[in-house]
Amino acid sequence: MAIQIPLKDPSVEPYVSDGTFDQRVWSQVARIPHGRLATYGQIADLIGAYGCARQVGWALRRLKLPSxxxxxxxxxxxxxxxxxxxxxxxxxxxRDLLLAEGIPVDGEGRLPLRQFLWQPDAHAGD
DNA sequence: CACATGACCGTAG
DNA sequence: TCTACGGCCATGT
Structure with missing residues (x-):
């Protein structure tokens, strides 16, 4: 499946805490097309921060809204x-922003993730 | 340094 | 589908 969150693999460099973590998260998030969705773990995966889904949440929390x-x-x-x-x-x-993009979200925040999940091109990101 | 807390994730029951 | 638990790791006290 597409939403596999790889557990920390010792054969791969986890992530570099060189102070660019937030920048990396934001630049990846900026790649998500209009009307599509991504998960925290997926973003962490894309920037090589395996197992750091929570930190992705922190990075987004640091955004100054509106952004x-x-x-x-x-x-x-x-x-x-x-x-x-x-x-x-x-x-x-x-929730309002997602509804505005055509993604149905119920009153409890549930949405059809499988249907709108963004699947980035392997060659696109380099 | 110890401990608690998160915009998290996967498994088990 | 729901709760509970363990693991995760940066931050804050």
């Missing part, structure tokens, strides 16, 4: 918007 980065297209692997009081309502804003 040109389509942060709302990132949801959890369970196919739900990660609802949290600490988000100060940005979770509900996320």
């Amino acid at each position: 040109s980065v389509p942060w709302h297209r990132v949801v959890n692997a369970q196919g739900r918007i990660s609802m949290s009081l600490s988000r100060e309502g940005s979770d509900w804003i996320q």
